[in-house]
Amino acid sequence: MKAIVFTALGDLRRRVGQTAALTCALLLSSLALFTAAALLQSLDAPLDDACDRLNTSALQLFLDGHSDDVPAMQAWLQQHEAVAAVGPPIPIYQTSSDLVHNEEAFSRALMLAENLPRKGLDAVQIVTRLGDPTAAAPGLDEVWISHQLATSRGIQLGDTITVPREGGPWPLRVSATVVDPYFSTDNISPTRAWVAPGALAHALPLADLNEVFLGVSLHQRADAGQVRDDLEQAFGGGLSGFALTHEIAKMAHGMFFRIMAVALGVAALLTLLVSILIVAGAVGSAVFADYRLIGTFKAMGYTPAMVNRIYLLRFTIPALIAVPLGLLLGWLVSAQLLALLVGSLGVTDPQWSPLLPALAAGAGVLTTVAAAAWWSARKAGRVEAMPAIRFGAPPPRAGSHRRSVPLGRLPLPAFLGARGLALNPVRAGFAVIGMGVAVAVLVCAVNLTATFERLGENRPMWGMAASDLTVFVGGARFSVRSEHFAARLRQDARVADFVTSGTVQGEIEGVKGIAGARTGGRVFDGAPETVGLTVLEGRHPEGAGEIALAINSALKGGYALGEPVPLFIEGQHLKPKLVGIYQTGQNLGLGFRLHAATMNAVLPMWQARTFEIKTAAGVDPAAFKDDLIRTYGEAVDVGLASDLTEQLAGLVTGIRGTLMLLSALLLAICLISIYNDTLLCLREQQQTLGILKAAGMTPGRLRLVLVWRTQVVTLVSLVLFLPMVLVALPLLLNQIAAGIGLVSFPLVIDPLGTVLIVPGLLAFAFAAAWWPARGVTRLHPRHMLAY
Amino acid sequence: MLNIVCNWLMLMSVFGASRPDTAALDAYLERTFAQAAYPGLSVVMVQRDHILYARGFGVATVGKTRPMTADTPTAIGSITKSMTALAVMRLVDQGRLDLDAPVTTYLPDFRTADKQGSDRITVRMLLANSSGLPSMDRGITDRNQADDAEGALIAALAGQVLHRDPGSGFEYTNEGFVVAGAVAARIHGKPFAQTLADLVLKPLAMKHSSTIPAEVTAMGGLTGHYAGAEAGLPAMQGLASVQFAAAGSIQQCSARDFGRYLCALLTGHDGAGQPFISASAVAEMWRGQIGMPENERLGAMAYGLGWMIGEVDGRRVVSHGGHAMTMTSFAMLVPEQEIAIAVFANIETLNLQRFADLTTIANNGLHAAMGEPLSDWGKPKRPDPTRNDFEFDEAQRRRFVGRYAARGLGTMQVDVTADEQGVLHAEVVADGQTVKAGRLDFMNSARCVIRGIGSPTTMFWALSRSGEVLSARYNGTRLRRVGESAPENRPEPTHAGRLSLTLAANWSVTTDENAITAQRETNKLWTGVVDGAPGPRELAALLEPRAAADVTLTQGVTSGVTVGPYYWRKTTLHLAGDAGATQIMVLQRAVGEETLAWVLATEAGTLTHCYQAEGRAMLTSLVLAAR
Structure with a gap:
């Protein structure tokens, strides 16, 4: 041993x-x-x-005390067998206007909650704080915000967040950042913040003191949705506020x-x-x-x-x-x-x-x-x-027949490099697979980045309309009627096309929505194809009595094309025929689409008031938006497609960062792999290389022999893996994203980025091999020949 | 020579213009009034500097005999905007104000949350509704007399974000006019009410007009009507005493006074023939400053400065309407004909499909007077979209019968009844006042309108899948179905003099002639009537003597709220001292020369909770009987 x-x-x-x-x-x-x-x-x-x-409660209810009988609900919940404990009603207030931080408005809704004792439920953990470290609650004009809000908005301790209210702005000094688990993400709005006990009554008009938060601790967190549904049923329909469960x-x-x-x-x-x-x-x-x-x-x-x-x-x-x-x-x-x-x-x-x-x-x-x-x-x-x-x-392997490879036309270093590979085909194969992994990751990184970067441009693939502008016609006092606005648009040379739509809520038998029995749907008065919306199967509803379901609604309800879908909408039971199934990345792939004729059958005065507009070539959507506001003022609310892109900037940056990290990791492994492979090759072929050096081949050309070997490996990997990944990636993503409704993941292939992987990786491989190949300069022909 | 001929021709054209036929106008109005459901109308028509016609129709209040006359002060709502604009333009004429100067030139403290944006707002933008200021409308109905009303609203704007870039688009906001009024007041050096009186009302001898509640009451200002099933429902309390945001919408004015105002606009002179406003200033007010959304009934319009500009039946018309909850108004000028008309009604907007609207009455009044054919301007151009042929079966219809009530500060309830034919009727009572009544006309199972003489108002119904009626929603308020039997264990109210209050369980109570004092653990409540108009701190001291002493006291902002039939001002105090910290909520309202107060004191930190858990119910139960 x-x-x-x-x-x-x-x-x-x-x-x-x-x-x-x-x-x-x-x-x-x-x-x-x-x-x-x-x-x-x-x-x-x-x-x-x-x-x-x-001890965060698995079910959190945010109720309007002016509408809901909170004490009765509290008592009812305490009797429910799935409920372990119910916290005391905590006064809350949800902001409805933009907030102001450092003289800048930001459209984030805050839920201000009084930091009262909560029977041990729903505690918050202080991350950073100012002032008295033992204070159990913020001061009267202070606020504790979630660490996430502080981070995402760049809010520092001591900064002031101003809340609009009757009687003047309410400045709140940020005195701590806290962990408030459910509200530690930008994906849940409003964001909860904590103020001093009694602060709401001190600062707000009486009419704003109507909301409360009720924490409900359950024996099993998974029961939260059921308890919420039971509560709704027991108290006559939907709650006035909203509910948040652990799962959500x-x-x-x-x-x-x-x-x-x-x-x-x-x-x-x-x-x-x-x-x-x-x-x-x-x-x-x-x-x-x-x-x-x-x-x-x-x-x-x-x-x-x-x-x-x-x-x-x-x-x-x-x-x-x-x-x-x-x-x-x-x-x-x-x-x-x-x-x-x-x-x-x-x-x-x-x-x-x-x-x-x-x-x-x-x-x-x-x-x-x-x-x-x-x-x-x-x-x-x-x-x-x-x-x-x-x-x-x-x-030599008995009976082995070396396949003739037409390498004769290659430059000598390339020929020798390729020949070196052929001498050890197993290791060459391993090298090809290793490099193939890098190819796969790079292809994923390039194309997933492109997919998310172009999400704003490829909205139909995510279930959203591909319009340049979205106009909602409404207005508090002065409004414009949909048909008038539509008539104007038809005569406007700046408009290439448009379609109108509106949102509705309905109950589909066998399908529960995210926050209750109802699911959100969209009603189109026109062809959704106009703004690029497609279906996976079938077609869009074209008249009364037809419905299209989002894929997960169809799957959950077990509905197939041609079947009637029991729909409870506007107090009426309908059974429209399922004519199409579409995908959407919104609402976890739940939803439905109707034609305006269906809605008009249940509510003749129903009108679509959202206009998805595609502008004509050469028209600046931003200038068009300005003109619409100038013409219609408060009667229109105009959004630009580019606004969505800006909203997604944070998400895209995060995804790009992750993919870059992964690519860097894989390329580091590849670098080592190439280094190692080159060293091995150098050692294996030192005799041959010695002969070549003795024969007069310059050290530079000898290095090229080793570099070419890596280049061949890289090229073979690219040829084998690049198409394979391009085929496999969409299939993989379809499987992964099916849960959120994207059964056909809207992958955007970036041709230029993908093509650039080829020279990029070859250059990388060249550089990675060139350095360890310097070993050939130290080879002594005599020594090599003697070995 | 040529100039002399031109001037003579111009004079001939003016004096040669036909004199409006007031008899024809009167006949038209008689006929229209008879066909409509207005409790009362007052109308004034002017030509140049003459009031040609001023008359009232009907009664001031349904069920009473007082007639509606041309001298009855009526809330003119948003027509007040034109008066604010006129006050501002008079200052422009005097060279004391530049329309295009930033508002901050005159009100350095004015700002919104986005200061860079609000710094670009000019006085012109305020008067043209293009400032981008948000239309909050909250606080405008503060029924207390508030000397600092404009200041409070401007302070409130500091926390608001502009809806759009200043000058980029039209948005109708009372707030813009409040700020413009404050600008005028700052330059004039007096409160807005006095500024308006000095710059507009007094020079024009408008003696039946005011923005000051006490004056309006003394003049016999109306409270107006809500729209019932077949007649107006007298309002217990209109906006007669509203002062907050007066520059935007709260002026009371008689038709005859308004005629004087119209004459001044048409001629540029006051009642004494003295120059009052320059022609260029009026031209600026009547020039379209920004486009408005095209209105189906009224056509394309632009907004000038406090006026709307449009073309009606082939002539250029300057107009503005007003809506003051229980009263409505419309004024219309035809500058090229030098005639104008104004129509004031003492009821909210009526059903446009059934009755002639004030816009139509005003326009056709002018046509009738000028011997021109009547027009359908102002009338709906399409059938009532809320009508369809949906019908319930008898059994399903019966399911809606019952009482639906809201919780919270208001005491809104809707009673749905069925008549002998099975037709459903609804009566909406808010804070003891019937505000709507009519027949329920269903559009589908979950949505209906209340049809009466007023605009159809939609009610939404939440139904279970089996058709059970769960709840209703009216004007955004959720109404739960109330059980058949009244709760048996409801505590008896406590009485003290004119006061009545239902206390929550376990509160010990003492009473005297004018007050009720109650306590439970560390929570204390005092409600009663005191002489004069004490401040919040003095009222707090009635319950917590420390409030009057030298303690560390933090006072919250004052705000208003309607609780049941009462409008309160609410202030909160936070006392800190050796005896511990206490929070006190003080609600107060003027009752003649006295003040009704409701004071709740709790251990610091528990005020909101105590109010929500018990205070709200006790507050809503408070009743002060009339003397």
């Missing part, structure tokens, strides 16, 4: 560069796997933990991070795959290079297992160094990432346990490396002593 260890250590000393490369690759693999495991482990945990820690909060909070975590998990697995390929390639290369030595060992009496153990040890030792280092780095990176991920929860210390990710990542990498090394080194055990000592290389 000692001999085996010494042999392995000696080998390690001899091949420092390769060992270093392998160590780096394994380090990165461990890092990525640990990070992915840590993130996946901790994705849901922060919200759940925060809710557990702060979780969905809203984790929406973006879930995608991020899955992407990181995939990236981690890919890095591990690349590591396996590196190990397998390195072992194969080592066996090839050590062929005569292995024969000598065998002649000395080493059993195949002993020989195998040399390589196992030889590659496990770097792993034993790399994995702890990788785990340590992974711990540091994960801590940062988790801090970033849970930053929305205002948690500075994510409170996560690295044990499980460390065990999973460490064991996973070590086992995988060991298995890969063992598996790849089996051929060393099979080496026969005499032929190995005699020939120093594996015998």
Whole structure:
């Protein structure tokens, strides 16, 4: 055994560069796997933990005390078998106008809640604060805001948020940022903020003191929706306010991070795959290079297992160094990432346990490396002593027929590079797969970024109209009638086309909406195709008695084309025929579309008041908007498509950042892989390279031989993987996004970006191989020939 | 020589213009009034500097005998805007105000939340409804006499965000005119009411006009009517005493006084023949400053300065309407003919499909007087969209019968009854006042209108899938179905003199002649009547003597609220001292020379909770009997 260890250590000393490369690759693999495991482990945990820690009620009711009988509801809830406890009514006030921060208006709705004792329910955790650290509540003109709001709006402690109210603005000084689990995301509006007990009565008109918050703790969080439905039923229809359940909060909070975590998990697995390929390639290369030595060992009496153990040890030792280092780095990176991920929860210390990710990542990498090394080194055990000592290389495969590859026209370095690959096809294959992973990630990164960047332009794919302007005709005192406005638009040369629509609420039998029995629908007075809206199956409703369902409504209700859909709308029972199924990324893929004729049948005076307008070529939508406001004033509310793009800027930046991070990780692995592969190749072919050097080939051209090898690998990867990923990516995304209603994910292929991957990756591979290929300059022909 | 001939021709054209036939006008008005459901109308018609016709029709109040006359002060609502504009233009004439100067030139404190935007608002934009200021309308109906009303509203604007870039589009806002009124008041150096009186009302000898509640009451100002099923429903309290935001919409004025005002606009001179307003100033007011949304009934219009400008039946018309909850008004001038008319009604807007609107009456009044054919301007151009052939079966119809009541500060309730033919009727009572009555006409199972003499008002119904009627919604207020039997355990009210108050459970109570004092644990309540008009701190001291002492006291902003039939001013105090912190909510309202107050004191931090849990119910139960 000692001999085996010494042999392995000696080998390690001899091949420092390769060992270093392998160590780096394994380090990165461990890092990525640990990070992915840590993130996946901790994705849901922060919200759940925060809710557990702060005893956040699973059902939160926000009621209008002027409309709902809150004490009666409280008493009813206390009797419900699923309810563990009901908190006291907490006075709240929801802002209805834009707020002001640092002289700038921002359209964020705040729910100001008095920080009264809540029987231990719905506590908040202070993240940062000013003033008395023991104060249990804000001062009279102070507010505690969610850490997420502070972060996303750049609100600092001591800043003032001004709330419009009768009698003048109400300036509130931010004296703390807090964790308020359900409201720690931009996806839930309004955002809750806490004010001093009694502050609402002190500052607001009496008419604004009507709303209360009721926290309902349940034995099982999953029962929240049912309890809410029961309450609605018991108290005569819909509640006056709204309800928030743990599930909805979780969905809203984790929406973006879930995608991020899955992407990181995939990236981690890919890095591990690349590591396996590196190990397998390195072992194969080592066996090839050590062929005569292995024969000598065998002649000395080493059993195949002993020989195998040399390589196992030889590659496990770097792993034993790399994995702890990788785990340590992974711990540091994960801590940062988790801090970033849970930053929305205002948690500075994510409170996560690295044990499980460390065990999973460490064991996973070590086992995988060991298995890969063992598996790849089996051929060393099979080496026969005499032929190995005699020939120093594996015998030509009996009966093997080398396929003739037309490489003759290639430049000499390219020819030699390609020939080098052919000498070790297994490792070449591994290299191609490794590089293919990078290709896959880059293709995903480029096209997903394009998809989200162009979401504003490709709205129909997400279930939204592809109009340049959206105009709602209304007005508090002076209004314009829809048909008049439509007639004007028809005569306006600036308008290419338009369609009108309106929203309605209805109950579809067997389908529950997000917040109750009702589902939101849209009624079109015209052809939705006008603004690019499509259906997955069938067609749009074209008249009375027809309906199209959003995909998840159709799936939940079990409705197929041609079937009647029981719809309760405007107090009437309808059974329109299902003529189309469409997809939408809104409302979790729930909803329906009707033709105006259906609505007019139940309410003759119904009119569509939203105009989706496509402007003619060359017309500036912003100038058109200004003109509409000038002409119609308060009678119109005009939105630009570009407004949506601006609203999505934050989301796009986040997604782009995540994808860039993943790409950088994969490219780092690739860099190491290429470095290692080049070093291996250099060692394997040092004899050939020595001959070539002796024959007068310049060091530069010799380096090109190695670089060309990488270029060929990269090119083959691109040829194989790029089309494959372009085909597979939409299918994968369709599966992933089906849950939110996007069964046909609206992927936008960025042709230029995708094409640019080719020269970009080739350039990257060139650079990555050129540096380690400098080793050829140190080769001495005489030494090489003598070896 | 040529100039002399031209001037002579112009004079001939003016004096040669036909004199309106007031008999024809009178006949038209008699006929129209008889066919409509207005309790009372007052009409004035002028030509140049003469009031040709001024008359009242009907009664001032349904069920009473007082006639409606040309001298009856009536709330003219938004026509007040033109008076505010005129006051401002007089200051422009005097060289004391520049229409295109930023408002901040005159009111340095004026601002909205987006200061950069509000700094660009000019006085002209305020008068043209193009300032971009949001139309809040909250606080405009503060029925207390508030000397600082304009200041309070301007302060409130500081927290609001502009709806659009100043000058970019039309949005009708009372607030803009309040600010313009404040500008005029600042330059004139007196409160707005006095400024308007000095600059407009007094020079024109408008003796039956005022924005000051006490004066309006003394003049016999009306309270108006709500629209009932077949007749007007007398309003217990109109906007007679409203002062807040007077520059936008709260002027009371008689028809004859308004005739004097119209004459001044047409001639530029006051009643004494003295120059009053320059022709250029009037031209600026009557020049379209910004386009308005085209109105189906009234056609294309532009907004000038306090006036709407449009072409009606082939002639250029300057007009404005007004709506003061229970009273309506419309004024119309034809500058090229130098004639004008104004029609004031003592009832809210009637059903346009059934009755002639004030716009139509005014326009056709002019046509009748000028011997021209009548026109349908102002009449609806399409059938009533709320009518269809939907019908319930008898059983389903019966399900709606019952009482529906709102919770909260208001005491709105809707009683739905069925007559012998099974036709459903509704009566809407808000704060003890019937504000709507009529037949229920369903458009579908979940939506109906109340048809009476007024504009059809939509009611929405929440139904279960089985057709059970769960709740109703009227004017945005949710109304729950009330059970058949009254609650048995309802506590008896406590009486003290004229006061009656129903206390929540477990409150101990003491009473004296004019007050009720109650207490439960650390919560204390005092309600009663005191002499004079004490401030909130003095009233708080009735319950918590520390409020009058030298303690650290923080006072919240004062705001208004209608609770049942009463309009209150609410102020909250926060006392801090050695004896602990206390919060006190003080509600007060003037009752003649006295003040009715409602004071709730709690341990600091629990005021909102105490108010929501028990205070609100006790407040809404408060009744002060008349002497």
